[in-house]
Amino acid sequence: MVSRYSIVIIVLLCVGCSVNPVTGERDFVLMSEQEELALGRQHSQQVMKAYRRYDDPELQQYVQSVGDRVARVSHRQNLIYRFTLLDSTQVNAFALPGGYIYITRGLLVYLNSEAELAAVLGHELGHVTARHSVRQHSLATTTNIIGSLIAAASGVQGAGQLTNMLGTGIVRGYGREHELEADGLGVQYLINAGYRASAMRQVISTLKNQELFDKKLAIEQGREPRAYHGVFSTHPDNDTRLQQVLSGAGASSVVSGTTGQDTTFLKKIESLTFGDSEKDGIIRGRHFYHPEMNFKLTFPSQWLILNKPNAIAASTPNNDALMQLTLEDLNKKITPKEFLRIRLGITKTLSEKPFSVGQLAGYQAIVNGKTPYGQGKVRIAVVFDGLRAFVFFATTKRADRFVEVDKQVLTSIKSFSRLNAKDRKVAKELKVVLVKVGQHNKSIKLLAKNSPITHHVEDQLRLLNDLFPNREPKLGDLIKIVR
Known part of the structure; x- marks a missing residue:
């Protein structure tokens, strides 16, 4: 006998079909084009809260013009496409529903021709034209509904979560196919826009080289290697992608037609920022400089420094000790000690005392707390600077190393100071x-x-x-x- 849950699933599959703009076949989607555009607008605002536009109007316009040239030969020419260059060191490009496409300066700097830029943008265009995010969203939505039905029927509260996890696995699996499809579409768009299709192969090779280099760094730094588009990557292994592209659309064009240097493109990206930006702070050896916030900090010798969007982190080469600096706004007239109690919620300490860094007031403490290594001792320090509080955390993997590392951490904290003229020359x-x-x-x-x-x-x-x-x-x- 067919259950009512089976009927619901059948109904979902029936009503959720629409024609794919690329293939002309019916796809399972639960979102209209208007809803897709609204989702893109919403998510684009979130992206621009997390990133900044790269401050170069001429280069922004160039990226837009290359994207427009490729978009004019795409399957969804009725959409308005926005191509944005982001001020980020990440080696990345991504697309949102409805025509919002982004590339980071961290990827652009490694490209060597306009055709390669067009290949990156063409690949991301393929995600939009084939409605990949919409199809994934629809599958995930249906999986959640089915999971809730199973949970209600079985009385097993975890069933929804289990089915959702399975759905995520399916979505990521389909994501692999989507990436290959986007590569194929990108090649078609390159050819139709008058670019050499071999540029797609070159871009994939560039990404592979980035991964190989990061694996080398990861071994040296005792960490997991990063992957293009994240750790749980939807991009297939680059070797596989390369073979798929070569045997896909425009294969004969992909492997032929190599040309000399694109000097026009190279001159377009001359003066592009490489590495850290002054807006986010500059790492030079052991030293971190922030020109806009007017401070510098010296980390312990040999420690690896990572400049994150919301924190400065550093760790020992074997990752058995770490420290982090974050910035908090002050909203009430309180002391550093009160900040520790009220804002950080710390009431029990192993030791605590006031201290100063130059003319700046601070407060420090050692507490027992949860760390990335488990339960252990944590050094906490707060330094007030005008309307801001600089908050330091540090800990160790092994308890018997805490005292030794803590001395280095305190020395680092007390190195906090204003930039002088010499520092500003270095912090470029x-x-x-x-x-x-x-x-x-x-x-x-x-x-x-x-x-x-x-x-x-x-x-x-x-x-x-x-x-x-x-x-x-x-x-x-x-x-x-x-x-």
Whole structure:
């Protein structure tokens, strides 16, 4: 006998079908185009709360113009597409429903031709034209409904969560197919827009090289390697993607037609910021400088520093100790001690006392608390600076190392100070500069000699110029360095 739950599922599948703009076949979706556009508008506001537009109107317009050229030959030419360059070091590009497409300067800086930029934007266009996010949203919504029905019928409260997890797995699995489809669509759009289709292959190779380099760093730093589009990546393994693209749409075009340097493109991205921006703070060796907030901080020797959007974090090379600095607004006239009690909710401490950093008042304490390593001792310090509170946390994996590490952490906290004229000279953004390869700079080793890049200089210069892992530039070529 067919249950009422089966009938509901059948009804959902029947009413949730619409014609896919790309394939012309019926797809399972529970969202109209108007709802899709509204979802895109909503999510675009969230994106711009998390990111900034890169402050270069001319370069923004260039990215938009390349995107427009590709969009004009896409399957959904009725949409208005917005292509935005984000001020982020992340190597990333992504699309929202309804035509909102983003690329970070962290990815743009590694591209070497307009065709490669068009390939990135064409791939993301493929997600929009094929309504991938809408299809995933519809599948997830249906899975939640079915999960609730199963939970209600079975009385098992976890059934909804279990089915939702299964749904997420299915969505991510379909995501793999979506990525391959987006690659194929991107190749079609490249060809139709007059770009060489081999640029898609080159972009995928660029992403693969980024992953290989990050794996090398991850081993050195004792962490998990990052992946393009996140740890739980919807992008297939790059080798697989490469083979799929080569055997997909426009395959003969993909593997042929390599050209010389795109000097026009290279000149467009000259002066692009490389690495940290002054708005977010600059890392130079052990030192962190924030020109806009007018402070600097020196971390313990050999510690690895990570500049996050909402915090500055540092850890030992083997990741057995860490510290973090966050910034909080002050809303009431309270003391650092009261901040510890009221804002941080700390009432029990192992030790506590006031301290000062230069002319700035602070308060420090050691508490027992939850840490990334489990339960353990935590150093907490608060420093007031005008209308802001700088909040420091530090802990260790092993209890027997806490005293030793705590001394280093306190030294670091007390290094907090205003920037002087010399600091401001050091705390400048690195910018892309083009140089012509000649006898005096004919190798990456020679180019790396005076580079301000602080680590793996040769690797990073090779990544910038599509020479990774061990190729050398050609005499007469324009090559990207940073200054």
